[in-house]
Amino acid sequence: MFSLLKYAKKYRVQIILGPIFKFLEAVFELLLPIFMAKLIDEGINNKDSSTTIKMALAMFVMTLIGLVCVLICQYFSSIASQGFGTELRNEMMRKINSFSHVEINEYGTSTLITRITNDINQLQLALAMLIRLVVRAPFLSIGSIVMAFIINPKIAWIFVITLPLFSILLFFIMKKTVPLYKKVQEKLDSLNLVVNENLSGVRVIRAFAKKDEEAKKVASVTDDLAISYKTVANISALLNPITTLIMNGAIIFLLYIGGNQVNIGGMKQGEVLALINYMTQMLLALIVVANLVVIFTRAFASANRVNEIFNTEPSVTDLVDQSASWKKENEVLKFSNVGFKYTEKSGYTLKDINFSLKQGETLGIIGPTGSGKSALIQLIPRFYNINKGSLKINNKNIIDYTLEVLRDHIAVVPQNSVLFTGTIRSNLLWGKENATDDECWKALEIAQCADFVKSLPEGLDYKVLAGGKNFSGGQKQRIAIARALIKNPNILILDDSLSALDYKTDLNLRNALNNSMKETTLIIVSQRISSVRSADKILVLNDGKQDGFNNHENLLQISKTYNAIAKSQIEKEEL
Template sequence: MIKLLRFLRPYRRQVGLVLLLVFLQSIAELYLPTLMADIVDRGVVQGDTPYIWRIGGLMLLVAACGALCSVGASLWSAKSASGFARDLRSRLFGHVERFSLSEFDRLGTASLITRTTNDITQLNQVLTIMMRVMVMAPMMCIGGIVMAVSKDAALAMVIISVVPVLAGFIFLVFRKGGPLFKAVQTKLDKLSLVLREHLTGIRVIRSFNRIGHEQERFDRANRDLTNTAIQVNRIMAFMMPVMMLVLNFAGIAIIWFGGIRIDAGHMQIGDLIAFIQYAWQIMFSLVFASMMFIMIPRASASAARINEVLSMMPDIRDADGGKRSAGSTRPSVEFRNVSFRYPGAEMQALSNISFATHAGEVTAIIGGTGSGKSTLVHLIPRFYDVEEGQVLVGGIDVRELTQESLRAQIGLVPQKALLFTGTIADNIRFGKEQATDEEVRRAAEIAQASEFIRGMKDGYDSPISQGGANVSGGQKQRLSIARALVRKPGIYVFDDSFSALDFKTDAKLREALRAETADACVILVAQRVSTVIDADRIIVLDEGRIVGMGTHRELLQTSDVYREIVASQLSEEEIA
C-alpha cells in the first residue's frame, strides 16, 4: 500500500492541512474535560455562577473550534482521497491499455474490472478515514494518558493496565482478518467473472436451456463469497462487544477506585469527571484504531492486487528509442519463417510460415477450424510477438515500428464484430475521428450498410446499444467493415468478416471492395470458398502449417486439403 501513496504527492498540501486540522481538533477535545473539571470544582462546588458562565462560554468556543476543524478535516480528507483514487484509476486504466493480449489472458477481464473499480474504492475509503485516525488515535490516546496521569497518577494505572489488553486484542483481530480480506477480493473476482459470462452469453445459455446450471454456478460463487464475508463479519462482530466490555469494566473500576480516592481526600469530584472523560477518549481512540486495523488488511489486499497490475510490464513494447514509421510508400506484408505459440501452450499455433503480399494484391487465407488463420493475422498488428522469424510491414520488422505507426497503416475487421455505445456515425468514425459526413456515408455504401442505415429512424444518428445488441450480426459486420474503410489504410485485414452475410451481399461487397482497395494490400481470412476464389493468392493452412499456396485453379491441382474444402462447399458444376 505504501507504494501507491506516491499518487498522493499532488495533494500533499491538502493532506498536511487535514493533519493540522485533526491535530487542532484533538487538542480541543483534550482541553474540554479539564474545563469541565474546573466548572465542577471551582464553579459548582463553590457556587461561583459567573465563573461557570465564563468557563462555560470558553467551552462552547473550544467545542465550536473543534467542530470546525472536524468539518474541515473531513472535507479535505475526502477531496484528497477522491483525487488520489481518480488519479490511480486513470493510471491503472492507461497502464492496462498498453497490455498485449497475453496480459489480458493472464489476468482476466473480470479481475481487471474489479481491480479498477472495487479495489480502488477500498483504498479511497481507507485513506479518507486513515488521514484523520492516524493523527487522532495516537494523539487522543497518548494525550489522554498524559492528562489522566496529571489528574491522578495512581488512578491512571487502571487505564494503563487496560491499554495493552486492548492493543493485544486488536493485533489478534488484525492477524486473523488479513488473509480473509484478501480471500474476499479474490472471490469477488470469481463472482464478477461468473456474472459477466452469464450476462454476455445469455442467448447461448437460454438456447441450450442451461439457466439452471448457470444459476447453480452463480449460487456456488456467491455462497463462497458470502461464507468468507460472514467469517470476516463474525470477527468484527466479536471484536466490538469484547472491546465495549473491557471499556465498561474499566469505567466501573475508575468510578469505584475514584470514589475511594475522593472519600480519602486525594481527588476532587471534577477531576474524577474529567478522568472518566479522558478514559473514554483513550478507549475510543483504541476503538478507532481497531477499526483502521480491520480495514487496513482489506485495503492492503486491494493495494497488492493493484500493484500487481502496475508492476506488470507489457510483453509487447516499442523498441528503445524506436520511433520508426513505414519505410515504404507502397504497403506490403511479409512473413519470414514465422513460428508462434501462445503463452503456456505446449504446441505451436503456427510453424514456419513464409509468404509475402504487396499493394494491389488480395491474399486469402483458408483452412479448417483451429488451423491458425486468426492467429496469423493477429501477428500483423502485433497483438502478439512471434516466437521465431519475422513479420515485416513495408519492409520493416514490426518490432522496430512503434505500435501506433504500425496500427495506423492497418484497417482490421475482427472475426467477432464489436460495436460501441453511441450512434452509427460514431461507430464508423471510430476508424477515423476526423472523418467527414461524406466519408462516413461513402464507407457505409462500400460496406453495403447504407441501405439498412437509411431504413432506421434517425439514419446515421441512430443509436447503437451496448455491444450492438440492437442490430443483427450481418449489420454489425458491415458497420465493422465501414469502420475499417473510412480510415483508408494501406493494409486491410479481414478476419472472417463476411461469415454473417448472405451470398448476394457478400458478392456485392467484394465487388465494391475491389475498386476501393485497388492500391492497398488486402489479407482476407474466410471459411467460404466463394469468398476467396478470386484472390490473387490463396494460402491453405492446416494445423498451423502452410499446406498449399497459389490461385484457386492451381490449388485444385496441387492441394488435397484445398480440394476437400472446395468439395465440401461447391458442386461439381461450380468447381468446373
C-alpha cells in the same frame, strides 16, 4: 502501498494540512473533560455562576472550533483521496492499454476490472483515513493516559492495565480477520469472472437452455463469497461488545475507586467524570486504530495487486531505435519461416509460414477450426510478437515500425464485432476523428449498410447500446467494417467478419471493396470457399502449418485440405 503515493503529489497541501486540522480538533477534545471537571467542581458545586458560564462558553467555543477543524479536514481528505484515486485509475488504464494481448490474456478481464475499481477504492479509503484518523486516534489514546496521570496518578494505572487487555483482544481479532480479507478479495475476482461470463454470454446460455445451471453456478460463487464475508464480519463483530465490556468494567472500577476517593476528600466529582471521559476516549480511539489496521491491511493487499499491474512490462513495445516511416513498396507483406506460440510454455500455434503479398492484392486465408488463421493475422499489426523467422512490411522488419505508425496504416475487423456505446457516427469516427458525413455514408455504402442506416429514425445519430446489443450480428459486422474502411488503411484485415452475412451481401461487399479500394491490400479470413475463391492468392492452414498458397484453381489440385473444404461446401450449396 507507499510507492503509489506519488500519484497524490498534486494533493500534497491537502495531505499535510488535513492531519494538522484533525490534530487541533483532537487537542480540543482532549481538553474538554478538564474544563468539564472545573465546571462541576469550581462552578456548580461552589454555586459560582460566573465560573460555570465561563467554563460552558469555553467548552462551546472549543467544540465550535473543533467542528470547523473537522469540516476542513474532511474537505481536504475528500479532495486528496478522490483526486488520488482518479490519478491512479487513469494511470492504471494507460498501463493496461499498453499491454499486448499476452498480458491481457494472462490477467483476464474480470481481475483487471476488480483491480481498477474495487482495489483502487480501497486505496482511496486508506488515504482518506490516513488524513482523518492516523494522527488523531493514537494521540487521543496516549493523551488520555497522560491526562489521567495528571488528574490522579494512582487511578491512572487502571488505564495502563486496560490498554494491554484491549491490545491483546485487537491482536487476536486481527490475526484471524486479516488473512480472511485477502481471501475475500480473491473470491470477489471469481464472482466478477462468473458474472462477466454470464452477462456477455447470455444469448448462448439461453440458446442452450442453461439458465438454471448458470444460476446455480452464480449462486454457488455468491454463497462462497457471502460465507467468507460472514466469517470476517462475525469475528470483527466481537470487537464492539468485548470493547464495551472492557470499557464498562474499567468505568465501574473508576467509579468505585473514584467514589471512595471523593468520600475521603482525595478527589473531586468533576475529576472522576473527567477520568471516565478519558477512559471512553481511549478505548474508542483504540477501536478506531483497530479499524484502521483492517483498512490498511486490505489497502496493502489491494496495493500489491495494483503494483503487480504497474510492474508488468508489456511484451510488445516500441524499440528505442525505431525510425521506419511507412512507405509503400510493391511487396507489402512477407512471412519467412514464421513460428508463433501464445506463451513460452505452450506449443507452437504456427510453424514455418512462408508467403508474400503485393500491394493491392487480395489474400484469402482458410482452414479448419483451430488451424491458426486468427493467430496469423494478429501478427501483422503486432498484437503479438513472432517467436521465430521474420515478418516484413514494405520490405522493412515489422519491429522497425513504431506501434502507432504500424496500426495507423492497418485496420482489423475482428471475429466478434464490437460497437461502443454512443451513436453510429461516434463509432465510425473511431476510424477517422474528423470524418465528414459524406465519408461516413461512403464507408457505409461500401459495407452494404447505408440503406439500413438511412432507414433508422436518426440515421448516423441513431443510438448504439452497450456492445451494439440493439443490432443484429450482420448489422454489427457491417458497421464495424465501415468503421475500418473510413480509416482508408493500406492493409485491411477481415477476420471472419463476413460470417454473419448472407452470400449475396457477402459478394456485394467484396465487389465494392475491390472497386473502391484498389490500392488497399485486403486480407480475408473465412470458413467459406465463396468468400476467398476470387482472391489473388489463398493461404491454406491446417493444424498451424501451411498446407498451400496459390489461387483457387491450383489449390484444388495441390491441397488436400482445400479440396476437402471446397467439396463439402460445394455439395451443400448445390443441395
